[in-house]
Amino acid sequence: MNQRGPLCVLTCYILWGLLPVFWKTLAAVDAFYVLAGRIVWSLVFITAVLALRRGFSAVKEAAADRRELGRLTLAGAFVCVNWGSYIWAVNSGHMLDASLAYYMNPILAILLGTMVFHEKLTRLQWLSVAVTFLGLAVTIVRYRQIPWVALIIGGSFAVYGAIKKGVQTEAGVSVFFETLALSPFALAFMIAAELRGAGAAGVLHGAQWLLLPAAGVVTTVPLLFFARGIKTTPMTLSGILMYINPTLQLLISVLVYREAFTATHAILFGFVWSGLLLYLAAGAVKERREKKEGTPCV
Known part of the structure; x- marks a missing residue:
């Protein structure tokens, strides 16, 4: 197996x-406003x-x-919901919900698939x-x-993934059209916010203004790492590596930003992790059965 592919996917999930x-x-x-800036500067960077x-x-x-073009525009709408709810969650003390969302995402995705x-x-x-x-x-x-925050973040990303299943365009061009469809609204929102005094002026100073264009880069x-790596990375390995993302978010939220990890969080995460283990086990059993029957795994 080409090691560069999994390394690119791993890099994506760590980032x-x-x-x-x-x-x-x-x-x-x-x-x-941050969401609007993320959309506009993502378009600039991908261009x-x-x-x-x-x-x-x-x-x-x-x-x-x-x-x-219609599929890409619709994908842009859902990724906008995902990005916006995620930014709000992180900056409003709900990073644990953001972490939970991406643990739940595979379960929501397979439910959507059915x-x-x-x-x-x-x-x-x-x-x-059922366990989840x-x-x-x-x-x-x-x-x-x-837990609406986690459901909105995880659900919007699951729908985004479902729409992308039908997209033939490569990742860079897809991001271009997704952000292009949203950018006129995002730019209008930023201008209106600045005119109302509710934008970044007076909040960001000096070099801090570079954070807005940096949002397009990050x-x-x-996404470019993922697009490059997923072509040569087995889906089972990609699925396992994916959990690095919410695990890092969970650790950062509790250890760095001191969000309270309550007994209810422990119970919910326990059920979700159990559901994930069953999901991974089901995938392993299915792959073993298909190999035994001589059917290529998809």
Whole structure:
């Protein structure tokens, strides 16, 4: 197996896991303004990358396909929800919810797969889904509220992934169109916020202004690593490596930013981790069975 592929994927997940530290540096700025800046500067950065790669022929091809363009625009809308809720969670003391969201994401994704793509689950996979949702039920009873933050972050990313299943465009061009569709609204929001005195002026000073364009870099670079590495990385290995991201977020939230890890958090995470172990076990059993039957694993 080519080792560069898994190394690129690993780098992506580590960068995503460390990303809350970056968003914390912008905690004084309104979360929606940060989101708007992230969209605009991501477009600027990916445009520069495509120019260096001479990748605008692929941009023209995608632009000529109306259905592909529609899928990319819809993907942009959902990734906007994901980015915005994630930034708000990190900068509002809900980093644990952000971590939980990405532990829950595989379970939400396979549940979405059964409803949208009519994928069939094994009994062990259904059990993993049931265990995860039992943890949510226990949390609702104890907290007397639904963990909306984690569900919105994890759910929006699961839907984004489902939309991307039908996208043929390569990652860089996809990010270009996703951010291009959102940038006019994002730029208008930033200008309106500055005119109202609710933007970054008066909050950021000197070199701190560089954090806004840096948001485009820290958004795009992990995606480029992922796009390069996933082509030669087995999906099972990629799935296991993915948990580095929420694990780093969990450790950072508790050890660095001192968010309270309560008994309810422990119960919920315990159920979710159990569901993940069952999910991974189900994948291993399925792969072993397919190898035994001589069927190629997908």
